[in-house]
């Protein structure tokens with residue numbers, strides 16, 4: 001049984017942004033598997049207001065004491081998570097790939113992430129694509145733009161990771177400016 005590294009009471013399984021995590025019902029800290037953090041950050045089902053409330057009510061400031069991993073009991077590593085508007089000190093266990101967020105920190109991390117341009121772009125892209133899918137004329141136009149970019153060999157010149165940003169940024173941008 002995993003216990004809260006702060007309160008030493010059993011953690012309870014729960015969901016956060018549709019992902020399975022464990023929570024301490026006393027200090028409201030969360031234990032999150034590393035691989036689920038990306039999914040949590042991509043989802044924004046929890047309304048911003050609720051996140052703000054959670055952060056305000058539960059955040060007691062960073063705890064500087066060393067804490068032990070609820071799974072393997074080894075001292076967790078201090079890590080700084082830098083997001084657009086905030087940086088957070090979180091604890092992680094590399095052996096178990098677990099991250100501990102003190103009360104309110106997960107909400108803050110989520111708010112910070114949703115503030116970053118990366119999230120905004122993804123969000124715009126998703127919205128843009130959803131709109132396009134419902135409008136065959138726009139979709140055709142979008143695909144034309146994609147083809148033009150490919151003809152210009154722009155795609156060949158950039159590394160794969162940048163391709164998406166460029167293609168969607170440029171193609172969707174030019175489409176958006178004509179609306």
Ligand SMILES: [Zn+2]
Pocket residue numbers: 004005006007008009024025026027028029
């Ligand atoms: Zn606790």
Ligand SMILES: [Zn+2]
Pocket residue numbers: 069070071072073074093094095096097098
């Ligand atoms: Zn561990």
